[in-house]
Amino acid sequence: MSGIKVFISHQKQDSEKAIWVQNYLKTNHGIECYLDVIDLDFEKGEEIADYVRKELDKCSHFLVVMSSATKNSWWVPWEIGVATEKDYPLASYGDNVALPEFLMKWPYLRSSFDLKKYAEAIKETKVSSGFSLEDNISESVTASSGSSTKQFYRTLRSKLGQ
Template sequence: MATVKIFISHQKQDSSAALRVQSYMKNSHDIDCYLDVIDPDLRRGEEIADHLRNELSKCSHLLAIVSEATKLSWWVPWEIGVATEKDFPLATFGTNVALPEYLMKWPYLKSQSDLTKYAQTVSEMSRETRLLDGVSNESFNTATASVGRSSTRRFYQSLRSKLGQ
């Protein structure tokens, strides 16, 4: 499934959890992910922001790994904001963490079973978007942009239904 790519946003302390999610998505569901491990040569905030914006432009979804450590991150909320502006389908994944109100807007995953439901929804919506638009894989990103908010809303409705939210 080359046309879907999930940007995994996380705080540095949650790198091992983010790597496990990335591995699970690829190995169990054949979904590519970009894990925002910043190049150590990028020093200035502007360089990091440009790098992250560039990587986000190659993705279709954002999954934020959340924990108590996320409260210490400036970048996770920034990445969520950029993805929101791009109307990416968003979700959060974490256990035993009280989410701030603004994160309650999106589906929340708490287990590997929830990750499976998320992956299924990502795959289903990707197929649906391509079928509805009658487009080839090469023009999938352009078609996704044109379908826009209704596709993202359908993603949320479908995932929330599967999660019982």
């Protein structure tokens, strides 16, 4: 689907689940995703941070794949912080993971049925909010994100019963 790209944040141990989410969104809903599966070397932290920021700037939405391993990640909370700072529509996905309180602020998905609702909410709010990634992605997302992000949350929470 043109103009929409989901940044999937995950801990390395959850790469298989993150790849499944990426494939599900692409195959079933035509939604492009960015999924970083490179082996991060903490000695190159500044370079990795710059790289991740550039990739995030190419995306319109942010999805965190959660598991019990996520709490041991340095990068996932950092990526959440960057996405929050940019006011990206954020959600988390995890089967039966007890989320930390700060992540309960955003919609959470627990199943493929919830992922379907997530994809529907993205498509619905894209039409009404006018997400555009054609020219300058970060500027267009920032310019439209205030009201469109809130609309995305309202739409998704309604679909999820949250």
